[in-house]
Amino acid sequence: MLTVNITKENLEYVAEFVTQTTREVRNITIQSMHDLVYNLGQLTHMNNIHFNIPQDLKKSLITSLRLEYPGEVYEHKITVH
Incomplete structure (x- = not known):
């Protein structure tokens, strides 16, 4: 299972990718x-x-998600904070 934590810091977003063995952090934009x-x-x-x-x-x-992967069941894998 891959967990992607996205938080807003100032004017940009920070994405943290977490698996059982690794952790990676990147700055991202909406695009x-x-x-x-x-x-x-x-x-x-x-x-x-x-x-x-x-x-x-x-x-x-x-x-x-709907544009790239139509028909997938994924909304239960999204937590909004």
């Missing part, structure tokens, strides 16, 4: 988040990814 969703989906099934996101990214993330 790069869309690219991130696409790239993660190429590496693993979207149901193996849990997103923790701020409220202001919810609509954007769900839109990206």
